[in-house]
Amino acid sequence: MKIKQVILRHLKLDLLYPFTTSFGTEYDKDFILVEVKNEDGLSGWAESVAMLDPLYNEETVKTNWHILEDYLIPIVLKNDIQHPDELFEKWFAHLRGNYMAKAAIEGAVWDLYAKEQNMSLARALGGDRSKIDVGVSIGIKDSMEETIETIGERLEEGYKRVKLKIRPGWDVALIDRVRQEYPDIPLMADANSAYTLDDMDRLVALDDYQLMMIEQPLAHNDIINHADLQARMKTPICLDESIHSVEDARKALKLGSCKIINIKIGRVGGLTESRKLHDFCQANDIPVWCGGMLESGVGRAHNIAITSLPNFTLPGDTAASSLYWAEDIIEPEVTVQNGEITVPTSPGLGYETSLEKVNKYTVYSRTYRA
Ligand SMILES: O=C(O)CCC(=O)c1ccccc1C(=O)O
Numbered sequence: 467m468k469i470k471q472v473i474l475r476h477l478k479l480d481l482l483y484p485f486t487t488s489f490g491t492e493y494d495k496d497f498i499l500v501e502v503k504n505e506d507g508l509s510g511w512a513e514s515v516a517m518l519d520p521l522y523n524e525e526t527v528k529t530n531w532h533i534l535e536d537y538l539i540p541i542v543l544k545n546d547i548q549h550p551d552e553l554f555e556k557w558f559a560h561l562r563g564n565y566m567a568k569a570a571i572e573g574a575v576w577d578l579y580a581k582e583q584n585m586s587l588a589r590a591l592g593g594d595r596s597k598i599d600v601g602v603s604i605g606i607k608d609s610m611e612e613t614i615e616t617i618g619e620r621l622e623e624g625y626k627r628v629k630l631k632i633r634p635g636w637d638v639a640l641i642d643r644v645r646q647e648y649p650d651i652p653l654m655a656d657a658n659s660a661y662t663l664d665d666m667d668r669l670v671a672l673d674d675y676q677l678m679m680i681e682q683p684l685a686h687n688d689i690i691n692h693a694d695l696q697a698r699m700k701t702p703i704c705l706d707e708s709i710h711s712v713e714d715a716r717k718a719l720k721l722g723s724c725k726i727i728n729i730k731i732g733r734v735g736g737l738t739e740s741r742k743l744h745d746f747c748q749a750n751d752i753p754v755w756c757g758g759m760l761e762s763g764v765g766r767a768h769n770i771a772i773t774s775l776p777n778f779t780l781p782g783d784t785a786a787s788s789l790y791w792a793e794d795i796i797e798p799e800v801t802v803q804n805g806e807i808t809v810p811t812s813p814g815l816g817y818e819t820s821l822e823k824v825n826k827y828t829v830y831s832r833t834y835r836a
């Protein structure tokens with residue numbers, strides 16, 4: 467592959483509804499959209515899932531721009547890349563961390579590669595599903611009534627499982643109330659690292675509610691305390707923040723820190739490592755699902771492609787575009803029917819990135835040439 471041009475754009479989209487987690491409230495979405503072009507003018511697209519502030523992990527829009535501009539883009543423009551797997555495994559291997567920045571450009575190269583091969587990205591990754599099951603992530607609301615109402619709407623729309631964000635004080639009583647209203651729905655909770663082992667009793671109390679799993683209750687960089695907690699809880703622990711690689715997953719499984727893993731392409735450095743992590747979990751009977759980072763349609767399309775792999779056996783967080791944006795930047799937008807998304811079969815991501823819409827939401831852009 468010969469990459470001739472890379473364009474970075476900083477986009478800003480307004481969220482339709484504020485999204486609150488244990489680490490804060492998002493009202494809008496600033497992100498970097500990456501476009502790579504080959505010599506025939508064919509484009510590959512991806513987005514960085516780094517947020518404006520280092521609240522989910524340490525990366526930000528600015529640190530990603532810096533790493534992309536000063537390290538990753540020069541590598542991609544200078545070298546002849548035979549296959550996108552080489553980026554993470556060879557060309558980026560000496561650069562530590564910065565997973566979301568690496569994933570952003572790697573994803574764009576994967577899309578371009580699939581288009582050059584005249585293959586869907588899902589197929590290029592080895593995915594064989596034609597439809598994927600999806601759930602929905604519901605943020606912390608002002609009241610339990612509002613939460614109950616929102617859950618009802620999402621169930622009406624067909625979502626196959628409900629994830630509720632929790633934090634100390636918005637947990638056991640909430641789940642108890644939700645279980646009174648909806649005794650049998652597939653339900654889980656995500657704490658985004660809001661608890662410590664001092665909260666053991668509160669967390670163990672969640673065992674009474676048949677939750678599918680509890681996601682990342684303890685520190686973002688911990689796997690030791692999670693093992694202690696898992697030993698005390700029947701409910702499976704799912705790790706999100708603390709898994710960046712197959713190697714992290716191997717250690718977590720060895721310690722017994724979790725029984726399920728959430729795969730986010732950005733968090734592990736791209737599609738190549740996501741697929742490896744998927745394969746490793748499959749070989750070890752650990753189910754996986756695809757997490758979300760409030761992506762625009764471009765990131766959503768990447769999530770759909772990776773979710774077509776066979777061990778994504780649990781519904782992910784890739785909900786419809788219309789739950790986030792008044793207008794998405796892809797055509798068609800992502801739609802959900804009966805809790806399923808149809809995996810596109812046309813080349814690459816299978817959704818067109820609309821330049822008109824991209825331009826409308828771009829606050830700053832820069833072009834880099836070979
Ligand atoms: O709807 C989505 O994209 C998932 C939303 C979500 O849960 C989330 C959003 C931003 C940061 C972290 C997380 C998370 O899964 O922990």
Ligand SMILES: [Mg+2]
Binds near residue numbers: 656658681682706757
């Ligand atoms: Mg999470």
